[in-house]
Amino acid sequence: MAAGNRPLSPHLQVYRWQITMALSIVHRISGVGLALGMLLLTWWLAAAASGPEYFDMVHGIMGSVIGRVILLGFTGSLYFHLCNGIRHLCWDAGYGFELGAMRNSGILVIVATVVLTLGTFLIGYGAV
Amino acid sequence: MKMTDRSLRTPLARVRGLGSAKSGTHHFWIQRLTAVALVPLTIWFALSIASLATADLPSVQAWMKSPLSATLMLSFLLAGFWHMKLGLQVVIEDYVHSEWTKVTCLVMNNLISIFLALAATLAVLKMLLGG
Known part of the structure; x- marks a missing residue:
C-alpha cells in the first residue's frame, strides 16, 4: 500500500491554539523529557554507588549552572507530568469533561507546576 | 476488499481475531496502574x-541505607521505568512510520529501558x- 503521500491528521496549523491542546502536547514532550531525567537519575545513583571520586565529578556537573538549568527542566517536567497526569486519571474516571472544567483544571495544572517547581528548588538550594 | 472477491464473509468476519496487538487493554491498564502508583x-x-x-x-549513602528509602526508591524505579517504556512506545508508534525503523526503535526502547532499570536497581x- 502506498503510505507515502497520504495526508495525515491532525493538521496542527489549522487549529486556533487553546489550553487543552497546548497542555496535551506539553504532556507528551515532558514525558519524553522525563525519560532523559530517568537516564540522569540512573547516572546519579550509579555514581553514588561507585564511590567518592566519580560521585564528586557527577555532583559537580549537576551543581553547575548548566546542571541546575537541566535539573530545573527535569523538576518542572516531573511536576507538570504529575499534575496533568492526575488530570488525565480524573478524565479516565469520567470526571471533568465540561469545557469550563477542562479549562480551569488546565490553568490549575500550570499554576501548581510553577509553585511546586519553585518550592522544590527552594528546598534544594534555599541557602544559595 | 477487492471488487472481484466473491466471498460471502462480511468484512468484519474477515478481520476478527486479526487485531494488531491483541493486548491493547494490557498496555492501557498497566500505564494507568503505574501512573496511580507514581503519584x-x-x-x-x-x-x-x-x-x-x-x-x-x-549522606546520600546513609539515606539509601534506610530500608524505607530504598524500598520507596525501588518502587519508584520499577513504576517509573515501566511507565516510561509504555509511554515512549506510544510516541514511537505514533511518529515512526517506516516499518523497519519502527520495529528497531521499539526493540531498542525495550532493551534500553530494562538495562537502565537494572543498572539503577x-x-x-x-x-x-x-x-
Whole structure:
C-alpha cells in the first residue's frame, strides 16, 4: 500500500491554539523529557554507588549552572507530568469533561507546576 | 476488499481475531496502574532528591541505607521505568512510520529501558546492602 503521500491528521496549523491542546502536547514532550531525567537519575545513583571520586565529578556537573538549568527542566517536567497526569486519571474516571472544567483544571495544572517547581528548588538550594 | 472477491464473509468476519496487538487493554491498564502508583512516589522522590541536592556522598549513602528509602526508591524505579517504556512506545508508534525503523526503535526502547532499570536497581541495592 502506498503510505507515502497520504495526508495525515491532525493538521496542527489549522487549529486556533487553546489550553487543552497546548497542555496535551506539553504532556507528551515532558514525558519524553522525563525519560532523559530517568537516564540522569540512573547516572546519579550509579555514581553514588561507585564511590567518592566519580560521585564528586557527577555532583559537580549537576551543581553547575548548566546542571541546575537541566535539573530545573527535569523538576518542572516531573511536576507538570504529575499534575496533568492526575488530570488525565480524573478524565479516565469520567470526571471533568465540561469545557469550563477542562479549562480551569488546565490553568490549575500550570499554576501548581510553577509553585511546586519553585518550592522544590527552594528546598534544594534555599541557602544559595 | 477487492471488487472481484466473491466471498460471502462480511468484512468484519474477515478481520476478527486479526487485531494488531491483541493486548491493547494490557498496555492501557498497566500505564494507568503505574501512573496511580507514581503519584505519591513522585512527590516523595522529588522532595527527597531536593533535600539531597547539596548533600555529600556519605549522606546520600546513609539515606539509601534506610530500608524505607530504598524500598520507596525501588518502587519508584520499577513504576517509573515501566511507565516510561509504555509511554515512549506510544510516541514511537505514533511518529515512526517506516516499518523497519519502527520495529528497531521499539526493540531498542525495550532493551534500553530494562538495562537502565537494572543498572539503577543494582546501584540502590549496592548502597543498601554494601559495606
